[in-house]
Amino acid sequence: MAEDDFKVTPWEVTGKVDYERLIQQFGTQKITPDLLREISRFSGEKMHVMLRRNIFFSHRDLDLIIKDYKNGNGFFLYTGRAPSLGMHIGHLVPFLFTKWLQDIFDVNVYIEITDDEKFMRNQDYTLEQTSEWAHQNILDIIAVGFNPEKTFIFKDTEYIKNMYPLVTSIAKKLNFSQIKATFGMDASSNIGILFYPAIQIFPTMFEKKRCLIPAAIDQDPYWRLQRDLAESLGFYKAAEIHSKFLPPLTGSDGKMSSSIPESAVYLSDSPKTVEKKIMKYAFSGGQATTELQRSLGADLKVDVPYQWLFYIFEDDDSAIQRIANEYSTGKMLTGEIKKILAQKVNQLLEEHRKKRERSEELYSKFLYDGKLAKQMWEKIHSG
Secondary structure, three states, X not given: OOOOOOEEOOOOEXXXXXXXXXXXXXXXXXXXXXXXXXXXXXXOOOOOHHHXXXXXXXXXXXXXXXXXXXXXXXXXXXXXXXXOOOOEHHHHHHHHHXXXXXXXXXXXXXXXXXXXXXXXXXXXXXXXXXXHHHHHHHHHHHOOOOOOOOEEEEEHHHHHHHHHHHHHHHHHOOXXXXXXXXXXXXXXXXXXXXXXXXXXXXXXXXXXOEEEEEEEHHHHHHHHHHHHHHHHHOOOOOEEEEEOOOOOOOOOOOOOOOOXXXXXXXXXXXXXXXXXXXXXXXXXXXXXXXXXXXXHOOOOOOOHHHHHHHHHHOOOHHHHHHHHHHHHHOOOOHHHHHHHHHHHHHXXXXXXXXXXXXXXXXXXXXXXXXXXXXXXXXXXXXX
């Protein structure tokens, strides 16, 4: 693949992503300093690290979300998860950011668990498997720390009765040509996958307010469809805030994959496993020998340990600047920055595991018994 050639779809990310080109291709907008200043007025604290460092870099109608909030109309948040055998660090990123937004703006959060899509996309999976993965993934999501009274987590296969009336109205406005053009499907695609976009669009219409979706930019095609039809059904066009991809351990191209263990750190990995993976697999932008590293320094643009620290694992701006200076000038060696990263990752995972111990007892509140969950189970949408 040529250096300037890359591919970004909801299911595949390959090559070195040029985010400037992607903004042009998808027709989104950059997050401007003015927008960041507006958000900082509400945060009352230091801006989230992924906003400060341009990891969340692109948007659709984020300015309208802020305007609605300032005018007292409010908004709500929606994100989701296609369940897998194990969640990794990359999966955690949008949830950490969404939780921060909920804390800042005190708004409802809806989290869709797409166990149906996962089952339909892989002929080898059973519904029993995807159901168990969904349960385990939900425990990890709960551990992020969302407000249980203002968060509703739902599995598609379980909540479909409440979803179906409006989903059919959405589906009626989508045709095969649109789905084929947006997602590259063909005559061999099963009819469940052809219908599925209507289900993923549905939660953007949970409230008669504007919906903000924090997600990696590969999910944008769904919301382009939503924005085409939302107003015809009496709802707002979805707003979005897009993140870049946390690179896999093995290189700065593409994104992490649950099916490639050496590319990812799983939330269940032990401290020794984390350290081993980072020391062995984390792609280095450092030089081949200590002597060369001391004289030439590292290339931070391709160095995965530095990228991980910069993206999320080193919140202190002065600390990340010191690491950048020392590593790029050769004062710091590859082994040293990898040890720093391993320590930071293990610290986050240890905190996550402690919180996850309580997830099972909170499970029912997020899915059925919490204030928002009860409201949603009592609510039947009509098309």
